[in-house]
Amino acid sequence: MAILEELLTILAAVGMSWARMTVALIVSIIFSLCVGIPAAVNRVVEKIVIPALDILQSIPILSFFPIALYVFIIIHPVIGPELAAIFLIFTSQAWNIAFGVYKSVRLIPPELLEASNALDLGLWRRLSSLYIPAAFPGIASNLPPSWANGLYFLVACEIITIGEAEWSLFGIGTLSTSYIMAGRVIEFIASLVVVVAAVILTNLLVFIPVMRLSERYKFEERAAEIPRVWIERVSGWLSRMARRISFSLSPRITLFELRIPSGAPRILLITALAVVVTLLGHSISGRVSAGVTLAWAQDIVEAFQRLGVVDPLVMIGFSLARVSAAVAFALLWTLPVAILIYEKGMLEKILIPLFQIIASFPATLILPLIAKAVVDLGLPLELGALLMILLGTQWYLLFFLLDGLRGIPYEEEEVCKALAMTRLQKLRHLYLPRMLPSLIMGLIVCFGGGWNTLVIAERAILGEFTWDLGSPGIGRMLSIAVDEGDLALLIAATIWMAGFIVLLNRLLWRRLYEKAVKMVGVA
Amino acid sequence: MNGPSIKEPILELRNIVFGYRLRKGENIRIFDDLSLDVKYAEFIGIAGPSGCGKSTLIRIMAGLIKPEKGEVLFRGKPLKKPTPRIGIMFQSPALFPWYTVLENVMLALIHEKDLSENDKIERARVFLDMVGLTAFESAYPAELSGGMKARVALARALVSQPDLLLMDEPFSNLDPLTAISLRREVESLWLNQSMPPSSVVMVSHDIEELVELCDRIIVLTKRPAKIAGVVEVDLDRPRQRRSPEFYKYVDEIYTLLS
Ligand SMILES: Nc1ncnc2c1ncn2[C@@H]1O[C@H](COP(=O)(O)OP(=O)(O)O)[C@@H](O)[C@H]1O
Numbered sequence A: 001m002a003i004l005e006e007l008l009t010i011l012a013a014v015g016m017s018w019a020r021m022t023v024a025l026i027v028s029i030i031f032s033l034c035v036g037i038p039a040a041v042n043r044v045v046e047k048i049v050i051p052a053l054d055i056l057q058s059i060p061i062l063s064f065f066p067i068a069l070y071v072f073i074i075i076h077p078v079i080g081p082e083l084a085a086i087f088l089i090f091t092s093q094a095w096n097i098a099f100g101v102y103k104s105v106r107l108i109p110p111e112l113l114e115a116s117n118a119l120d121l122g123l124w125r126r127l128s129s130l131y132i133p134a135a136f137p138g139i140a141s142n143l144p145p146s147w148a149n150g151l152y153f154l155v156a157c158e159i160i161t162i163g164e165a166e167w168s169l170f171g172i173g174t175l176s177t178s179y180i181m182a183g184r185v186i187e188f189i190a191s192l193v194v195v196v197a198a199v200i201l202t203n204l205l206v207f208i209p210v211m212r213l214s215e216r217y218k219f220e221e222r223a224a225e226i227p228r229v230w231i232e233r234v235s236g237w238l239s240r241m242a243r244r245i246s247f248s249l250s251p252r253i254t255l256f257e258l259r260i261p262s263g264a265p266r267i268l269l270i271t272a273l274a275v276v277v278t279l280l281g282h283s284i285s286g287r288v289s290a291g292v293t294l295a296w297a298q299d300i301v302e303a304f305q306r307l308g309v310v311d312p313l314v315m316i317g318f319s320l321a322r323v324s325a326a327v328a329f330a331l332l333w334t335l336p337v338a339i340l341i342y343e344k345g346m347l348e349k350i351l352i353p354l355f356q357i358i359a360s361f362p363a364t365l366i367l368p369l370i371a372k373a374v375v376d377l378g379l380p381l382e383l384g385a386l387l388m389i390l391l392g393t394q395w396y397l398l399f400f401l402l403d404g405l406r407g408i409p410y411e412e413e414e415v416c417k418a419l420a421m422t423r424l425q426k427l428r429h430l431y432l433p434r435m436l437p438s439l440i441m442g443l444i445v446c447f448g449g450g451w452n453t454l455v456i457a458e459r460a461i462l463g464e465f466t467w468d469l470g471s472p473g474i475g476r477m478l479s480i481a482v483d484e485g486d487l488a489l490l491i492a493a494t495i496w497m498a499g500f501i502v503l504l505n506r507l508l509w510r511r512l513y514e515k516a517v518k519m520v521g522v523a
Numbered sequence B: 001m002n003g004p005s006i007k008e009p010i011l012e013l014r015n016i017v018f019g020y021r022l023r024k025g026e027n028i029r030i031f032d033d034l035s036l037d038v039k040y041a042e043f044i045g046i047a048g049p050s051g052c053g054k055s056t057l058i059r060i061m062a063g064l065i066k067p068e069k070g071e072v073l074f075r076g077k078p079l080k081k082p083t084p085r086i087g088i089m090f091q092s093p094a095l096f097p098w099y100t101v102l103e104n105v106m107l108a109l110i111h112e113k114d115l116s117e118n119d120k121i122e123r124a125r126v127f128l129d130m131v132g133l134t135a136f137e138s139a140y141p142a143e144l145s146g147g148m149k150a151r152v153a154l155a156r157a158l159v160s161q162p163d164l165l166l167m168d169e170p171f172s173n174l175d176p177l178t179a180i181s182l183r184r185e186v187e188s189l190w191l192n193q194s195m196p197p198s199s200v201v202m203v204s205h206d207i208e209e210l211v212e213l214c215d216r217i218i219v220l221t222k223r224p225a226k227i228a229g230v231v232e233v234d235l236d237r238p239r240q241r242r243s244p245e246f247y248k249y250v251d252e253i254y255t256l257l258s
């Protein structure tokens, strides 16, 4: 049975990819707790962590990957590529979760903090009874977008070619790309269907129940209880089923209660840290000698000289224009849609779960189709790039906008109603001010995602077919460097790009955000 | 006696039926055929066990909630939606943190198309002066104490010069001294015939506060709320809390409540 065999292969590939993403997600959550909580609690840590997250978020993941791959292969030649893939997925999932944790912990009412100070709880008790539960909503609401983001880059990180060398890991990214290369349309469509089904199941079985559970841990009070919607009813049923199954398998698994034995996270944490430190020490002291490091440094300096100053600036200019156009377009539709979703309580209940599922759709899987369609139909290539960037970023904006709107206290709504404000007045006096910080936060994340996607959108090798905008672009530069196996050039271009993005964040976004927070008077 | 003697209703509730729908499809009945009047120049108090629907009643009076059945008539006409002619002060001040005190008050003049921006500022200042907050007009809500926020909320409820002022436990979150001075202010405003509001409806669980301020106190029963009794307070103002007559009224209300 060839069909059955093929289907099993697809299922196994999805399973492998999912396993990779799950490991990365768990690492992301641990990382976010380790970083987000101290940043929210301690001013000094905040001053270090938030800019660092900013920088990390702005480094284009895909350009980072060959470098990471190189490092991980030095660490271990066999599992290196696997670790590198997990690492790449981690870098695509972690930052928004870390921001989410930071934001949620910041929302802890001061009285509660004082109370826990007065009780003189130990660090661990304080973590387990206050900070981690408080961080829970921030983690939960970021799971679907993080998963979507991981999925987006999964396809790109399972196969990587650096010059002559090629690594490919068994997974759905590799499999679907091989289908496209072989022109096996039916199998390609089948793999798409399986992925979408898996995404839907993951959302229904895991993310939606977790998010519902996290509602309880929120500090803002909701005026009225939100009735369950059809899709959540399905998910509630499915999660009950899953729980029943997991209970019958092992009565001790309490995944859905989230009751981890209190010692476990600490042990996990220490182990993770120990592993990272050992690996780093090992790689630095044992395998890479000082001479090699020096040679690298020289190569990189030389690459910078080759690039010059004008060319990178022109490339960045083009890329910035592309990302800005995509973000502007995303804002154009997400702003009214978010407000509409919010205003019609009915819409929210249907659209949010639906959007989470649609947003989790792996755009990179259909990216080859966009590229092919744009080329075949003779549409402008820039349109294709715009579409690809949009696919990678717009959902963030929508999620952030909805998040901002959902935080509106009921009393403020009621005051607007009592003052008989029109919709436009309400938009101006309530929605926009309340949304402003999340809007800017969303724009920051959206731009970050946009820069990331550039690496694919400006130039990508799709089997026999090369998608290439032709016009300048920093993402295109990165892609060419990867193609030529020119690691030094890649690092130089990455530093240019990341440097510019960091500058933009520092000089523009962060300031805007702080201004907005100050103006609105709510963090 | 106090106040003008035009004893016509300014607000009439006729046979109000209302319930909240819960998520399990249940419907909790709050009002099952409730009728009451608020007359011109009257200060009405509403008392009742907690959860009986006092806040809901205030919201129905403000046009924020539509009853399932029955009519709400304001100055003889059906009340379809909130109007600037009715001012409302909620239990929490609910000020917009991004606007200054002055801007928060001016927000209630949003429908005054005939007023220029300067007129609006002038008008808002008059009411801020009345509640004793002139010095704080450019402060932000976060910089104010609870009592000051309540004063801003009062100024905002009054700046549109409403005929009717609705207050839902307005002084319950304030310290006793602030509450005393705000009660005085509300009473003198209401007594001042050249100033709004003509009539006041106040929900409170502080029975002495009700007896001190109200002409008529409507005591509600448990859900679904019915009128357990109406107490007319016939004492000269300002009323002395320590007098035996005062306590006669307080006791009468407690009896109705239990
Ligand atoms: N938005 C709502 N949805 C569902 N039930 C509500 C809502 N608001 C109030 N209730 C319920 O209606 C009852 C009356 O509420 P409320 O009018 O606030 O009472 P009171 O102000 O007298 O304490 C309470 O039992 C409350 O739980």
Ligand SMILES: [Mg+2]
Pocket: B054, B055, B056, B168
């Ligand atoms: Mg109430």
